[in-house]
Amino acid sequence: MTKQDKSFQADAGLEKALDLLRQPNARQQPLPKSLAAEGIGEEATLALLAPYVLGEASYLDSPAAFAHMDPPTPWITWATSLWNARLNQNLLHPATAPFARQAEEIVMAWLAPWFGMQGGHMCSGSTVANLTALWAARDAGKVDQIIASTSAHISIAKAANILGLPYKQVATNAIGQIDPTKVSELGDLSNACLVLTAGTTATGVIDNLALVGKAKWTHVDAAWAGPLCLSDKYAGLLAGMELADSVAISAHKWLFQPKDSALVMFRQLELANSAISFGEGYLAAPNIGVQGSRGAAAISLLATLLAWGKGGLAHRIEQTMSMSHTLAEALQQETDIILLAMPTTGVTVFRPTNISTEQLYQRLPAGMLSTCIVEGEHWLRSVAANPMADMDKIIDAIRKALP
Ligand SMILES: *Cc1c(COP(=O)(O)O)cnc(C)c1O
Numbered sequence: 001m002t003k004q005d006k007s008f009q010a011d012a013g014l015e016k017a018l019d020l021l022r023q024p025n026a027r028q029q030p031l032p033k034s035l036a037a038e039g040i041g042e043e044a045t046l047a048l049l050a051p052y053v054l055g056e057a058s059y060l061d062s063p064a065a066f067a068h069m070d071p072p073t074p075w076i077t078w079a080t081s082l083w084n085a086r087l088n089q090n091l092l093h094p095a096t097a098p099f100a101r102q103a104e105e106i107v108m109a110w111l112a113p114w115f116g117m118q119g120g121h122m123c124s125g126s127t128v129a130n131l132t133a134l135w136a137a138r139d140a141g142k143v144d145q146i147i148a149s150t151s152a153h154i155s156i157a158k159a160a161n162i163l164g165l166p167y168k169q170v171a172t173n174a175i176g177q178i179d180p181t182k183v184s185e186l187g188d189l190s191n192a193c194l195v196l197t198a199g200t201t202a203t204g205v206i207d208n209l210a211l212v213g214k215a216k217w218t219h220v221d222a223a224w225a226g227p228l229c230l231s232d233k234y235a236g237l238l239a240g241m242e243l244a245d246s247v248a249i250s251a252h253k254w255l256f257q258p259k260d261s262a263l264v265m266f267r268q269l270e271l272a273n274s275a276i277s278f279g280e281g282y283l284a285a286p287n288i289g290v291q292g293s294r295g296a297a298a299i300s301l302l303a304t305l306l307a308w309g310k311g312g313l314a315h316r317i318e319q320t321m322s323m324s325h326t327l328a329e330a331l332q333q334e335t336d337i338i339l340l341a342m343p344t345t346g347v348t349v350f351r352p353t354n355i356s357t358e359q360l361y362q363r364l365p366a367g368m369l370s371t372c373i374v375e376g377e378h379w380l381r382s383v384a385a386n387p388m389a390d391m392d393k394i395i396d397a398i399r400k401a402l403p
Contacts, residue, residue, distance in 0.1 A: 063390035100296035116242020117265035124260035126223035129248035139275035141217035149178035201227025205346025209240030320384035346384030
């Protein structure tokens with residue numbers, strides 16, 4: 001390799017990559033069966049991969065995409081992701097990431113107060129954010145058990161397992177909210193961490209946030225619904241969350257960020273950080289949290305916040321919320337459909353009465369809806385993450401798929 005290795009320079013091939021992004025070539029050529037000794041070069045590689053990566057992709061901004069907690073991403077984040085890949089900044093090392101670290105501080109300073117939190121850090125997803133928060137609960141909060149509902153995300157069970165803490169799951173009501181009487185039946189919570197979910201994965205409901213503060217440490221898993229805080233119209237749904245000890249949100253869900261982007265935030269930042277920081281030897285700054293090396297996801301989030309403002313974000317979230325209401329109201333008109341409940345956070349759950357849920361699911365276009373299990377029963381589920389979804393088209397497709 002010479003000093004002039006073109007593989008590491010801004011090359012005209014980048015424009016080709018952009019062209020392929022706009023219009024991928026359709027014909028797939030076979031991929032090599034094994035690793036070749038000689039490469040085919042960058043441009044040929046892009047042409048070879050585009051039909052697989054882009055041509056065959058399911059697009060989250062397509063009019064029918066309304067199935068998962070994965071949003072389409074604004075193009076400003078595509079651009080910043082490219083910049084991030086070029087620089088490969090590592091938040092672990094201040095010298096390689098001066099602006100990325102600053103970007104994370106700015107994003108935290110702007111967002112954390114909306115959740116009543118002092119600050120925190122970014123990580124790869126709410127699975128890690130939840131683990132980090134429960135780690136702080138154990139070592140800064142001195143809790144010796146974790147309590148959550150049976151609707152809590154699987155990451156809470158994983159965290160309890162990793163942290164070696166007993167995990168108790170409390171029953172919910174019929175739509176998946178934690179049952180407060182079952183929580184009080186547990187008695188003394190002065191050594192417990194209570195995890196409440198804001199936007200459960202299956203039904204999108206919010207646990208009773210009046211329970212915040214009833215245990216030694218309360219963590220709110222707001223991976224999905226946390227961003228509603230930014231909407232004047234819906235922030236009230238999350239009232240009480242601001243008293244929690246920690247909050248997790250996935251920015252790669254309702255903040256329209258590319259993966260891997262999440263925030264873990266604490267009400268008493270220094271107390272939490274004292275328990276989850278390791279810093280010695282070769283590190284110029286303490287390593288806070290679970291991950292070591294991590295990238296500059298904050299720059300894409302900062303770019304989105306600058307480009308859209310709070311209003312632009314709130315507007316898009318509110319739009320998707322109203323789309324879920326449109327869907328639920330239309331389904332309510334159907335005699336052969338049971339709606340579990342009106343959606344609280346954009347998650348609409350229903351099932352047909354005259355065929356099985358699985359049969360209806362099979363008859364619908366892929367990526368339009370997903371399925372979930374509530375109290376042992378199978379349901380269809382839609383998640384309002386795509387502001388470009390065409391509700392008329394989706395409602396029409398569901399009606400046509402019914403026998
Ligand atoms: C998605 C989700 C998680 C996990 O977040 P990832 O970003 O996928 O790791 C945790 N809790 C809830 C309620 C979720 O919806």
